Amino acid sequence: QEKHDEQVQFAAYKQFCDDTATEKKRDIAEEEDQIEVLKADIEKDTATAAKLTKQIAQHDEDIAVWKGDQKAATNVRELEKADYDAMHKDYSESIEALNGAIAVLKKQAYDRPQASLMQVSALNSLALIPDSVKRTIDAFLQADPAESLGVTAPEAHGYEFQSQGVIEMLEKLLDKFITERTDLEKKEMNSKHAYDMLMQDLTAQIQQSTQDREDKAKAKAKALQAKANEKGDLQDTADLRKSDQAYLDDLTATCEQKATDFASRQELRAEELEAISKAIDIISSSSVKGSAEKHLPTLVQRGSALAMLRADMHSTAQARVAEYLSKQARSLDSKVLSALAVRASADPFEKVKKMIKDLI
Numbered sequence: 001q002e003k004h005d006e007q008v009q010f011a012a013y014k015q016f017c018d019d020t021a022t023e024k025k026r027d028i029a030e031e032e033d034q035i036e037v038l039k040a041d042i043e044k045d046t047a048t049a050a051k052l053t054k055q056i057a058q059h060d061e062d063i064a065v066w067k068g069d070q071k072a073a074t075n076v077r078e079l080e081k082a083d084y085d086a087m088h089k090d091y092s093e094s095i096e097a098l099n100g101a102i103a104v105l106k107k108q109a110y111d112r113p114q115a116s117l118m119q120v121s122a123l124n125s126l127a128l129i130p131d132s133v134k135r136t137i138d139a140f141l142q143a144d145p146a147e148s149l150g151v152t153a154p155e156a157h158g159y160e161f162q163s164q165g166v167i168e169m170l171e172k173l174l175d176k177f178i179t180e181r182t183d184l185e186k187k188e189m190n191s192k193h194a195y196d197m198l199m200q201d202l203t204a205q206i207q208q209s210t211q212d213r214e215d216k217a218k219a220k221a222k223a224l225q226a227k228a229n230e231k232g233d234l235q236d237t238a239d240l241r242k243s244d245q246a247y248l249d250d251l252t253a254t255c256e257q258k259a260t261d262f263a264s265r266q267e268l269r270a271e272e273l274e275a276i277s278k279a280i281d282i283i284s285s286s287s288v289k290g291s292a293e294k295h296l297p298t299l300v301q302r303g304s305a306l307a308m309l310r311a312d313m314h315s316t317a318q319a320r321v322a323e324y325l326s327k328q329a330r331s332l333d334s335k336v337l338s339a340l341a342v343r344a345s346a347d348p349f350e351k352v353k354k355m356i357k358d359l360i
Contacts, residue, residue: 006265010258017258021248021252024247027244028245035238038233041226041230042230042234045223045227048219049220049227052216056213059209062205063209063210066209069198073199073202080191084191090128091180092181094126094128095177095181097123098170098177101120101123102170105120106167121137124138128177136169137166278324322342326338
């Protein structure tokens, strides 16, 4: 019965071992798969962050170059504007002076005060007036008798009007200056438009690149955060796998040891049963029975003597059983057989027989 009970108990324990080992192996396999996935994700996020770092650096470089282009273009534009303003001022002053001089020369062509020719003489101080025109003006002024004599009195009168050629020359020069000033204004307008378009394009590029940089900086931060989370998950999963593996190893070792112990006990129980069966054979052996049959007929009429004979027969069998059980107990290292041997040598024969049968 004890052997059967132990078999039932061990079967339940073995089922626990098998089920738990299967579950732990499944958990470990899932954890190993998760570890591989996390390692791949970490590698991917690392590469993504590195790629974004290079792209961000390129954006920074582009933005710096475009801002430099803006600064350079602005400097050039300021120089062009300053040159334009100066040139436009010269043209405007020259046109105004030419208009005044032409008006003076045309007024009272045959009778003008000598002082009015000062406006004509002032043309020689203008930077845009060609040297050839200045020489013609000088010649015209020197041809005036009053001018040649240095007459400066307001009452002095000029000579007969002979300046038609000078007027025509100045009108041609006036037309030339007006045309050149108009061309200058158009050039300035085109230059300003080109500058504005350049600045607009550079500004758009800077804004777009800045936005792209911000987006990639956020993406990089997200990738790095994901990487940090994945590294934490990887460590947790690795620790869990290590713990599960250690538990599985301990469980396997314990279950194997218990299985070995169970097998040893089952073998011992079988050998103990065999020894007990032999002990029963000894008790029930034909020699004992034969001795009883041999002596009983002659002692039938001897009441107390018969009882003594039976006691001797039982004592002999009991001694053989005790000796055999003791020998088997030492051989098998069986506490059960050892205890039974002691009982067999000390207890009454019938009690020993019953005890042996009860053990079986």
